[in-house]
Amino acid sequence: MSTATPTRPGSRETGRVVGRRERKKQETRTALSEAAVRLSLEHGVENVTVEQISDAADVSLRTFFNYFSSKEEAVVEGDAARGETLLDLLRDRPAGESVLTALRHAVLEHVDDMAGDDRMDALRLLRRSPTLLPHQLAAYAARERELGVAIAERLGESIPDDGSVGLRPALLAAATMAGVRVAMQRWTDGGSRDRDRLRAGLNEVFDELGAFGS
Amino acid sequence: MSTATPTRPGSRETGRVVGRRERKKQETRTALSEAAVRLSLEHGVENVTVEQISDAADVSLRTFFNYFSSKEEAVVEGDAARGETLLDLLRDRPAGESVLTALRHAVLEHVDDMAGDDRMDALRLLRRSPTLLPHQLAAYAARERELGVAIAERLGESIPDDGSVGLRPALLAAATMAGVRVAMQRWTDGGSRDRDRLRAGLNEVFDELGAFGS
DNA sequence: GCGCAAAGTTGCACGTCGTGCATGAACGAG
């Protein structure tokens, strides 16, 4: 999973000609991830073995470890893809908006995007597993890094190759992710699985973030 | 280390009488944790087995798992104790200060407290281990919860038994921990292991946190 | 002191985890 996949085969720059091989690889990856989530929801994360997951995805146990280094990693995999769409939403916000406002709207749109299906329910259940918590947080941290870069770009910062950003973008990213995490936590703890309630919670969070100084 | 309590065997309530038994237990716990840290620094976290740790602490391998459920948990154990002192420092801040100011000073004092010895160096090295990252974040999350409660108390909130707090304390705690994490990250990434530079970074962080709205 | 119950330690067994290595098949390019 390195930065730049060459994608040499016959393609100019679009990088869209992936070939059957690479596509199959991606299919296997998502198949494993989805099987991991499904089985974990069904039997509880603790009671699912890697062998069951790889069987469900119709690959060998050894192959599983060629894609993920642990069961938990496979379960959390979905978050990475979701993170990408958040970044896209942020980039699409008008340049006139303040960073915090752009972040607020991007997050809210992001919630709308994925709230339709049952992924939210999946998140709610998985979040309760103590074994999963560390990896969940690690996934958050990874998204936080990407978000920091996106914010730095929005602020007109130049990004060095190592991906390090200034203090302000890093802090904004960290605070935003922390806020989202808090809002999610409070939403899942409450009984209501109403999406509007989550939106309201997120709005509160961003209101508070903007008023820390006072 | 921080066995600061006089352990008077007949002082107050029944819960405070420690006895030889419980003390021995605590000694074993810290012995395991310190051995884990020391060996990890020496050979790298990946190359240390639980058996080596338990041998170094002079207990059986099975006993190790009676205290910690994994090697990483033992390594991160020290953070929990450190978290306690931060809470104490926060409670000692004068009531007149704003929450954010109190947090700033508590964190700065906390850094001074532990910066003398080589624990900071230990943190710097351990933070680079990818296996350890998730557990490190989980430890941060645990401290964040406690900090949220302390902040809620400072704000005069009543805390229900389940430890849940209002949005503002939760958010303040999350943002503070995120800020500390960012400052630490940038400090360890930079070459200088000067403590004053860490203090400066933390001050910047709190300045930024207070200015999110603008 | 004595003995007993609770708590702690240890060894053992067992299933799972995660990785290195070798082999063979599928693929893509020339």
Place this chain on the structure above:
DNA sequence: CTCGTTCATGCACGACGTGCAACTTTGCGC
């Protein structure tokens, strides 16, 4: 077609983590 690369797979092996059943230590009442 042929060759080199990439990937899937089986196998072996050490480490991990836990349930269970001893055995030992500690605390406490008698």
